[in-house]
Amino acid sequence: MKIPTIHGIIERRMLINFCIEPHYIEKILPQPFRRKLYKGKTIAGICLIRLKDIKPKGLPDFVGVNSENAAHRIAVEWEENGVTKEGVYIPRRDTSLKLNTLVGGRIFPGKHYFAKFNVIEENDNYHLDFTSSDDTRIEIDAKKSVEFNSNSIFETLDEVSKFFENGSVGYSPHGNNFEGLKLETYNCEVESLEVLHVKSSFFENETIFPKGSVQFDNAILMTNIEHEWKSLEKIKCL
Numbered sequence: 391m392k393i394p395t396i397h398g399i400i401e402r403r404m405l406i407n408f409c410i411e412p413h414y415i416e417k418i419l420p421q422p423f424r425r426k427l428y429k430g431k432t433i434a435g436i437c438l439i440r441l442k443d444i445k446p447k448g449l450p451d452f453v454g455v456n457s458e459n460a461a462h463r464i465a466v467e468w469e470e471n472g473v474t475k476e477g478v479y480i481p482r483r484d485t486s487l488k489l490n491t492l493v494g495g496r497i498f499p500g501k502h503y504f505a506k507f508n509v510i511e512e513n514d515n516y517h518l519d520f521t522s523s524d525d526t527r528i529e530i531d532a533k534k535s536v537e538f539n540s541n542s543i544f545e546t547l548d549e550v551s552k553f554f555e556n557g558s559v560g561y562s563p564h565g566n567n568f569e570g571l572k573l574e575t576y577n578c579e580v581e582s583l584e585v586l587h588v589k590s591s592f593f594e595n596e597t598i599f600p601k602g603s604v605q606f607d608n609a610i611l612m613t614n615i616e617h618e619w620k621s622l623e624k625i626k627c628l
Contacts, residue, residue: 398444398454400615404516404583405554406530407435408593409543411603415464418598420563420627423479426465428553429543434464436528436590438518447618457487458507460520460528462592463560477559484522500562500569527591532609535584542608550608551580561625570622575615583609
């Protein structure tokens with residue numbers, strides 16, 4: 391069944407980005423996707439997003455739902471009808487909304503794990519942690535900053551923002567296919583975050599990523615974005 395166009399507000403979208411030694415990502419990256427490199431590194435991370443008034447386009451806001459969500463993302467390329475496409479592969483999704491765990495693939499693509507989120511936001515400071523149903527864990531403390539992380543492999547905030555422009559297209563596994571969504575925003579202002587503390591059991595899993603193969607790189611923030619999610623053609627597993 392085709393996923394309908396979804397409309398709502400992104401109250402907060404935080405991208406926590408890591409650099410990974412390229413050959414390790416191949417363990418979890420299925421065909422037809424291949425790693426998209428930047429300065430010789432694979433760029434991956436976690437999108438922490440709070441959605442408000444989410445519902446099929448055209449319905450009134452009062453029927454919409456709110457949720458906290460996390461998507462683990464890997465920057466990828468693939469071939470489609472002889473053309474190289476760019477986007478992100480999303481190996482897992484976590485959500486505070488039990489409805490999404492029950493109807494994964496019919497509202498948003500792919501399997502969703504139910505997670506308990508703890509969020510504190512005040513005075514431009516952000517704390518977020520969650521524990522998912524399979525014990526996947528995330529912790530982050532960050533604050534708004536006027537300066538982009540000088541230790542990042544990206545030179546500027548604008549540079550990392552441009553890299554992720556094509557990250558608006560994402561594919562998630564579902565059965566024998568990869569289901570895709572495209573995020574279209576009505577307005578989007580990107581800000582820098584200074585990260586004080588970050589932990590991810592996914593990227594700290596040394597059976598996949600040996601110690602030293604993953605490094606935190608940068609974090610960026612977007613808030614109060616009116617948007618639509620649009621369904622894309624499925625890609626068959628190879």
